Amino acid sequence: MKFVLLAAMAAVAVAVPRPDYKAADSMEKKDVVPIIQDDRVHEEDGRYHIEVKTGNGITISQSGSPEGDSGAISKAGEYSYTAPDGTIVRMKFVANANGFQPESDLLPVAPEFPHPIPQFVLDQIAFAAAEDAARARAEASAPSSKYSSPN
Secondary structure (H helix, E strand, O other): OHHHHHHHHHHHHHHOOOOOHHHHHHHOOOOOOOEEEEEEEEOOOOOEEEEEEEOOOOEEEEEEEEEOOOOEEEEEEEEEEEOOOOOEEEEEEEEEOOEEEEEOOOOOOOOOOOOOOOHHHHHHHHHHHHHHHHHHHHHHHOOOOOOOOOO
């Protein structure tokens, strides 16, 4: 019995895959993207400004400053890069007490209001209103089953 258990453990140990050290070597051979510009300014009062440009066309520009007594930082900036399909992506943003507010031609835009409401939606709204009115009439005419305090 011990021999069978020992043989099974040896088979499992032999079957365990070994780490592939060649994969780590191939990661080092990837193209290195140079940093063309990396300017960072941090002031004592909490203000900062960052400008970064890389050799493959990525640009980042961001500024921030403290907002009020809460210690929160109000930020504004932009970044751009080239998407895999060749589209230039440009994003401007503001992040402050009102939240993150991005601006880009590539962001989806809601249809302008008022847009036409389909007839089946109007019919459903009218049906729901009729049901609510009928329920209100039925509750008003039915005797109350709730106890109340005498006046």
